[in-house]
Amino acid sequence: MLSLRVMVSGGSVTQDGGDNGDRRGSARGGRAAAAALVECVPNFSEGSRPEVIDAIVAAAASVHGAAVLDRHADAVHNRMVLTIAGPPGPVAEAAFRATACAAQLIDLDVHRGEHPRIGATDVVPFVPLGATSMQLCVELAVRVGRRIAAELDLPVYLYGEAARRPERRRLPDLRRGEYERLRSYIAVEPSLAPDFGPHRVGRAGATAVGARRPLIAYNVTLATADLGIARAVARAIRESSGGLEAVQARGFRTADPGVMQVSTNLVDTSRTPMTLVFERIRQEAADHGVEVLQSELVGLAPAQALVDVARQALQFDRLDADSVLETRLLQHALGALDQ
Amino acid sequence: MLSLRVMVSGGSVTQDGGDNGDRRGSARGGRAAAAALVECVPNFSEGSRPEVIDAIVAAAASVHGAAVLDRHADAVHNRMVLTIAGPPGPVAEAAFRATACAAQLIDLDVHRGEHPRIGATDVVPFVPLGATSMQLCVELAVRVGRRIAAELDLPVYLYGEAARRPERRRLPDLRRGEYERLRSYIAVEPSLAPDFGPHRVGRAGATAVGARRPLIAYNVTLATADLGIARAVARAIRESSGGLEAVQARGFRTADPGVMQVSTNLVDTSRTPMTLVFERIRQEAADHGVEVLQSELVGLAPAQALVDVARQALQFDRLDADSVLETRLLQHALGALDQ
Numbered sequence: 001m002l003s004l005r006v007m008v009s010g011g012s013v014t015q016d017g018g019d020n021g022d023r024r025g026s027a028r029g030g031r032a033a034a035a036a037l038v039e040c041v042p043n044f045s046e047g048s049r050p051e052v053i054d055a056i057v058a059a060a061a062s063v064h065g066a067a068v069l070d071r072h073a074d075a076v077h078n079r080m081v082l083t084i085a086g087p088p089g090p091v092a093e094a095a096f097r098a099t100a101c102a103a104q105l106i107d108l109d110v111h112r113g114e115h116p117r118i119g120a121t122d123v124v125p126f127v128p129l130g131a132t133s134m135q136l137c138v139e140l141a142v143r144v145g146r147r148i149a150a151e152l153d154l155p156v157y158l159y160g161e162a163a164r165r166p167e168r169r170r171l172p173d174l175r176r177g178e179y180e181r182l183r184s185y186i187a188v189e190p191s192l193a194p195d196f197g198p199h200r201v202g203r204a205g206a207t208a209v210g211a212r213r214p215l216i217a218y219n220v221t222l223a224t225a226d227l228g229i230a231r232a233v234a235r236a237i238r239e240s241s242g243g244l245e246a247v248q249a250r251g252f253r254t255a256d257p258g259v260m261q262v263s264t265n266l267v268d269t270s271r272t273p274m275t276l277v278f279e280r281i282r283q284e285a286a287d288h289g290v291e292v293l294q295s296e297l298v299g300l301a302p303a304q305a306l307v308d309v310a311r312q313a314l315q316f317d318r319l320d321a322d323s324v325l326e327t328r329l330l331q332h333a334l335g336a337l338d339q
Numbered sequence: 340m341l342s343l344r345v346m347v348s349g350g351s352v353t354q355d356g357g358d359n360g361d362r363r364g365s366a367r368g369g370r371a372a373a374a375a376l377v378e379c380v381p382n383f384s385e386g387s388r389p390e391v392i393d394a395i396v397a398a399a400a401s402v403h404g405a406a407v408l409d410r411h412a413d414a415v416h417n418r419m420v421l422t423i424a425g426p427p428g429p430v431a432e433a434a435f436r437a438t439a440c441a442a443q444l445i446d447l448d449v450h451r452g453e454h455p456r457i458g459a460t461d462v463v464p465f466v467p468l469g470a471t472s473m474q475l476c477v478e479l480a481v482r483v484g485r486r487i488a489a490e491l492d493l494p495v496y497l498y499g500e501a502a503r504r505p506e507r508r509r510l511p512d513l514r515r516g517e518y519e520r521l522r523s524y525i526a527v528e529p530s531l532a533p534d535f536g537p538h539r540v541g542r543a544g545a546t547a548v549g550a551r552r553p554l555i556a557y558n559v560t561l562a563t564a565d566l567g568i569a570r571a572v573a574r575a576i577r578e579s580s581g582g583l584e585a586v587q588a589r590g591f592r593t594a595d596p597g598v599m600q601v602s603t604n605l606v607d608t609s610r611t612p613m614t615l616v617f618e619r620i621r622q623e624a625a626d627h628g629v630e631v632l633q634s635e636l637v638g639l640a641p642a643q644a645l646v647d648v649a650r651q652a653l654q655f656d657r658l659d660a661d662s663v664l665e666t667r668l669l670q671h672a673l674g675a676l677d678q
Binding site: 039067069070083085129214274275278292293294295296297300301302303306307309310312313314315316317318319321323324325326327328329330332333334 | 378406408409422424468553613614617631632633634635636639640641642645646648649651652653654655656657658660662663664665666667668669671672673
């Protein structure tokens with residue numbers, strides 16, 4: 001849980017400079033001296049064993065000043081996603097402790113799941129919140145990546161904004177062939193040489209550590225037993241196949257054999273809002289004679305993305321995150337803490 | 340702006356007891372000892388003169404510990420709504436100072452506007468946030484009401500949960516005949532006797548002070564020049580005429596003679612969500628051959644109400660205020676402040 005001391009010295013999402021309460025003021029402006037707040041959304045290759053999940057969560061939550069805001073486990077993906085937030089130091093420490101814990105408890109040689117993965121802690125993205133810079137998150141990724149390599153003896157790949165090779169910017173590229181490919185070829189294939197750590201993998205596999213903008217992990221389930229249809233829909237909507245801007249997508253099975261899933265990462269909902277993603281999935285599925293069942297969020301979404309959905313649905317003239325009571329209270333609470 | 344000192348001693352929306360980060364934990368439970376946080380949403384009878392609006396906002400914002408989160412002025416209604424939040428003491432002081440300022444600057448004898456009103460400061464509702472009790476807000480209303488009567492020499496009517504007569508619970512009843520009726524009859528008509536203050540009105544009129552649950556002030560504009568249609572739609576959807584539960588509604592003109600407005604107060608969106616209100620207004624308007632133009636929010640809305648709209652629009656399996664990053668951060672930030 002965030003502590004007062006840490007928040008006072010470190011926490012501020014945005015600054016509300018408007019003492020006169022004018023919402024058109026500098027509520028989103030940010031002060032140059034604002035202390036940093038970051039998010040980390042590590043993914044672990046365990047989605048069913050509660051004792052393992054609890055141990056990893058407890059390791060992250062053991063750090064004073066780091067708030068574990070959410071966890072989301074999926075047994076079919078055999079994967080868990082944590083959302084951690086706070087000042088950079090405590091969040092980095094929490095991410096490291098969780099990674100160390102996962103390395104002890106997860107064995108990739110026996111891990112099976114629908115979701116591609118390269119390690120026990122598969123991916124550790126740092127995300128700037130509010131006025132925090134991407135550069136700070138890149139530096140954090142490098143620092144935590146080095147430490148994971150040095151102290152846990154794991155191969156580490158820098159990805160996203162922290163990538164040092166262009167072919168490592170995108171996770172799907174980095175993860176091609178998964179853990180099994182690394183196990184066979186990491187020692188001999190130069191393109192697989194990690195940025196930090198040994199040129200060999202143990203049962204904890206390797207970890208991708210990086211920095212990225214906030215993204216929304218958003219899934220839509222389809223009433224079909226045909227994985228091919230979910231994959232075709234995913235292909236039709238994702239940017240890399242000529243679909244929607246800022247959308248990554250992939251088809252997956254679910255626990256129900258009669259239900260398939262289009263799993264997306266929305267990396268910029270100001271370019272492609274959730275409503276458009278949902279509508280396009282619905283249309284593409286309908287072209288295959290398949291109905292959409294429901295939407296699902298993995299982890300948390302920024303208020304703005306959900307408010308955008310409401311704005312479109314009810315034809316609001318103007319509605320944004322600043323229209324939400326809790327967002328305004330947060331700005332003031334963090335402004336208060338930062339004084 | 341909220342100060343650290345005040346927030347530490349007074350501010351907590353909810354407590355997140357879940358150190359393990361489990362969202363199914365006690366994030367909404369609240370500790371018995373949680374300090375109170377309240378909202379006050381005073382309405383003033385001035386919607387166009389910027390110097391008057393600014394003066395009232397400045398008066399409210401001059402109180403250390405009270406955060407003016409939002410202001411919303413409407414020239415046609417000739418009315419302004421402020422949203423103030425913080426611990427009870429500072430919020431009460433801010434409401435009083437704003438009321439005192441409005442009494443000096445607004446003359447009801449010359450005030451004209453579409454919205455019914457009885458005073459320069461027309462209504463001062465106190466609203467419990469998070470675990471704060473309604474009883475605390477009732478006590479606050481009585482305290483502030485007494486002070487407005489004593490120090491500003493204004494008639495004060497207690498309304499809503501603070502009402503001492505059943506016929507004063509609802510504002511539309513209390514406001515019937517408006518300022519002009521009070522001016523003529525307050526001295527002679529026993530039913531108009533105020534709860535506090537003189538049995539006469541000056542140019543600042545009278546003020547209704549009360550306590551209520553959070554409500555959403557939500558308007559929908561119609562593409563018609565016929566006020567009668569907006570009124571008919573309002574009548575069809577409001578609870579008091581047999582319409583939707585927990586919905587108050589009224590038809591109004593707007594600045595554009597070709598556009599009319601259905602103005603609603605949604606007093607419990609868990610009973611009647613915004614989406615249903617919008618759909619019913621659309622249907623009723625369509626029955627008159629009129630199209631809906633857009634939705635508008637007056638002031639702020641709680642995250643839950645807007646997330647509910649998104650949940651329905653995109654068929655989410657489960658989505659609530661706890662799915663929003665900012666809401667979770669707020670819980671932790673206020674938990675930190677409260678330690």
